[in-house]
Amino acid sequence: MAGKRRGERSLIFPTRPHVVSAGSVAAQNEAAGPLGSLFDMVLEDDTWGENSFEKAERKMFESAVRIALDKAKLRSGSLHCLLGGDLLNQIVSANFAARQLNVPFLGLYGACSTIAESLLIGSVLVDGGYADTVACAASSHFSTAERQYRFPLELGTTVPPTAQRTVTGAGCALLSGKGPMGGAPFRNIVVTGATIGRVVDLGISDASNMGAAMAPAAADTILSHFGDMEETPDDYDLVITGDLGRFGSSMLLSLLNDHGVDLTKKHLDCGNLVFSTKQKFNSGGSGCGCPAITLAAHLLGKVEIGEVKRMLFLATGALLSPLSSMQGDTIPGIAHALVLEMNREAMGL
Amino acid sequence: MAGKRRGERSLIFPTRPHVVSAGSVAAQNEAAGPLGSLFDMVLEDDTWGENSFEKAERKMFESAVRIALDKAKLRSGSLHCLLGGDLLNQIVSANFAARQLNVPFLGLYGACSTIAESLLIGSVLVDGGYADTVACAASSHFSTAERQYRFPLELGTTVPPTAQRTVTGAGCALLSGKGPMGGAPFRNIVVTGATIGRVVDLGISDASNMGAAMAPAAADTILSHFGDMEETPDDYDLVITGDLGRFGSSMLLSLLNDHGVDLTKKHLDCGNLVFSTKQKFNSGGSGCGCPAITLAAHLLGKVEIGEVKRMLFLATGALLSPLSSMQGDTIPGIAHALVLEMNREAMGL
Numbered sequence: 001m002a003g004k005r006r007g008e009r010s011l012i013f014p015t016r017p018h019v020v021s022a023g024s025v026a027a028q029n030e031a032a033g034p035l036g037s038l039f040d041m042v043l044e045d046d047t048w049g050e051n052s053f054e055k056a057e058r059k060m061f062e063s064a065v066r067i068a069l070d071k072a073k074l075r076s077g078s079l080h081c082l083l084g085g086d087l088l089n090q091i092v093s094a095n096f097a098a099r100q101l102n103v104p105f106l107g108l109y110g111a112c113s114t115i116a117e118s119l120l121i122g123s124v125l126v127d128g129g130y131a132d133t134v135a136c137a138a139s140s141h142f143s144t145a146e147r148q149y150r151f152p153l154e155l156g157t158t159v160p161p162t163a164q165r166t167v168t169g170a171g172c173a174l175l176s177g178k179g180p181m182g183g184a185p186f187r188n189i190v191v192t193g194a195t196i197g198r199v200v201d202l203g204i205s206d207a208s209n210m211g212a213a214m215a216p217a218a219a220d221t222i223l224s225h226f227g228d229m230e231e232t233p234d235d236y237d238l239v240i241t242g243d244l245g246r247f248g249s250s251m252l253l254s255l256l257n258d259h260g261v262d263l264t265k266k267h268l269d270c271g272n273l274v275f276s277t278k279q280k281f282n283s284g285g286s287g288c289g290c291p292a293i294t295l296a297a298h299l300l301g302k303v304e305i306g307e308v309k310r311m312l313f314l315a316t317g318a319l320l321s322p323l324s325s326m327q328g329d330t331i332p333g334i335a336h337a338l339v340l341e342m343n344r345e346a347m348g349l
Numbered sequence: 350m351a352g353k354r355r356g357e358r359s360l361i362f363p364t365r366p367h368v369v370s371a372g373s374v375a376a377q378n379e380a381a382g383p384l385g386s387l388f389d390m391v392l393e394d395d396t397w398g399e400n401s402f403e404k405a406e407r408k409m410f411e412s413a414v415r416i417a418l419d420k421a422k423l424r425s426g427s428l429h430c431l432l433g434g435d436l437l438n439q440i441v442s443a444n445f446a447a448r449q450l451n452v453p454f455l456g457l458y459g460a461c462s463t464i465a466e467s468l469l470i471g472s473v474l475v476d477g478g479y480a481d482t483v484a485c486a487a488s489s490h491f492s493t494a495e496r497q498y499r500f501p502l503e504l505g506t507t508v509p510p511t512a513q514r515t516v517t518g519a520g521c522a523l524l525s526g527k528g529p530m531g532g533a534p535f536r537n538i539v540v541t542g543a544t545i546g547r548v549v550d551l552g553i554s555d556a557s558n559m560g561a562a563m564a565p566a567a568a569d570t571i572l573s574h575f576g577d578m579e580e581t582p583d584d585y586d587l588v589i590t591g592d593l594g595r596f597g598s599s600m601l602l603s604l605l606n607d608h609g610v611d612l613t614k615k616h617l618d619c620g621n622l623v624f625s626t627k628q629k630f631n632s633g634g635s636g637c638g639c640p641a642i643t644l645a646a647h648l649l650g651k652v653e654i655g656e657v658k659r660m661l662f663l664a665t666g667a668l669l670s671p672l673s674s675m676q677g678d679t680i681p682g683i684a685h686a687l688v689l690e691m692n693r694e695a696m697g698l
């Protein structure tokens with residue numbers, strides 16, 4: 001048993017669960033961004049044939065899981081567990097998608113950190129021998145998030161430059177404890193470790209500056225991870241955060257710099273990758289779907305071909321609710337981290 | 350690795366994680382019920398010195414965890430992970446409590462099944478060797494739930510006889526991978542297995558009859574559990590559900606009967622235990638706190654002294670949101686199950 005924990009809050013996965021497949025669904029604005037050609041499916045419009053944005057979101061969640069399964073030539077019946085969540089109250093997108101998929105389901109809520117939380121618990125289930133194949137998924141939808149968290153779209157409210165745009169997208173990754181699978185698209189990606197996040201709150205209360213609210217949690221998890229694992233940025237080709245956006249990213253680099261860690265050359269943020277600055281979405285993308293689709297459509301492929309050999313993947317969540325903000329609370333954040341790397345065999349080691 | 354899975358969706362925990370401590374906080378109505386003398390702490394009123402019901406709820410959540418730690422003579426720093434959630438949007442009670450406790454945190458949402466979900470994932474972390482000590486907790490509050498899910502209390506809305514009353518309470522159980530601890534209150538309780546729930550929806554759409562909405566999920570998990578583990582009701586002294594209430598309980602027994610399983614003599618429901626019929630709370634208690642405080646204050650003690658030697662503990666969740674109901678959806682349910690038993694050594698085996 002000893003040896004699966006490292007330091008205060010990090011885990012290692014000795015059996016190195018494989019990421020064997022992924023699925024991504026996104027909408028028109030995401031398709032017009034830099035990653036546009038990589039998504040498995042693109043919505044024609046924001047309701048996708050349904051009579052509400054919310055029903056479109058749950059269909060996206062379900063579709064991302066089905067696409068990941070189809071690409072691995074698996075049926076949903078072969079899933080030992082589905083793990084995931086979304087931003088809607090009572091995670092209804094995930095719950096109703098799980099009903100359609102009819103598989104054992106563990107619902108999670110970590111705001112935009114959900115895809116990392118689900119990969120973390122999914123890796124534990126697989127590495128620990130409790131499951132052979134699990135699906136980890138998360139979704140968000142600009143139109144469902146706006147009317148739940150902010151204002152009805154019909155108001156046409158303007159936003160400050162620190163605001164980010166919720167990604168309309170759903171992403172899923174399949175983990176396997178049996179190594180690469182015959183028909184699955186990925187053969188070389190393994191999850192080797194993780195760091196569980198802590199709720200961190202430096203007192204930011206501006207709900208239009210989520211990046212700043214989440215950056216301290218990201219810094220906390222990155223520093224703990226390096227400490228626990230006795231590693232430095234040199235051990236990674238890439239340290240990628242979920243959706244800090246432009247303001248949050250520069251705050252993260254500055255916070256880490258205060259602790260003597262220079263991540264300037266190693267850091268990217270999914271919020272900055274998913275939209276181009278030409279799209280004028282202020283500080284970049286956000287939402288559970290932002291890291292989920294960037295991982296599923298873009299980052300996993302980089303690890304598979306060895307362009308990124310070792311990556312620390314963090315997703316960060318702002319743990320507010322509209323009600324906590326109305327009651328005068330500041331915005332706590334959390335960040336969970338996963339180590340995704342190219343398998344040694346694929347690297348010829 | 351082989352041998353930790355059983356059948357379609359059940360797990361066994363070969364290292365038998367110990368439940369070493371528990372904490373419970375409840376309010377006046379719960380204190381006036383049959384379990385009233387067993388709670389560790391009772392609120393003087395529904396706001397507990399805070400300026401909102403919501404802030405009282407998060408304080409209850411935090412207090413339940415601290416009480417469980419205190420009883421085991423542990424500090425929060427010795428927790429490798431806190432797992433839990435609640436009924437409020439964005440699980441703010443759990444999130445803000447986790448901020449105060451400052452420990453690694455995994456936020457979960459399974460509606461009223463949350464305490465079982467957190468014990469399930471917590472047991473996996475401990476049994477798998479990823480954590481030595483974890484806290485599993487859940488809370489609910491009548492006044493926060495009413496105004497979020499139903500109507501402002503000020504309206505004085507009446508309810509039908511099938512309605513249940515949300516328990517104002519928070520419960521926490523501590524799991525240890527190192528066996529019984531010196532100063533901890535429980536020495537004889539182990540978690541030996543679990544069954545992951547599936548989202549089940551038989552088409553109930555009456556949000557005042559949650560018991561009926563959740564009963565099919567409970568039946569589904571119980572039948573899967575018996576099938577996967579090759580067991581029958583005879584293998585248990587008690588099969589206890591979380592908050593089906595009176596209507597839901599009779600529906601569960603009837604559904605099981607249709608499948609040739611007679612649970613009449615083995616079944617109890619936390620919703621029926623927490624309030625007496627004299628209290629006139631219609632169909633009984635409900636909410637995340639209902640199974641959480643009944644487990645923490647009452648059931649664990651029964652296993653500790655061997656009055657119940659082997660118990661199947663299920664908590665059931667209704668996975669609706671006010672918005673899904675408004676959009677015409679039916680109410681899906683989920684139930685996760687845990688096998689809690691008196692340790693063989695304590696039984697002299």
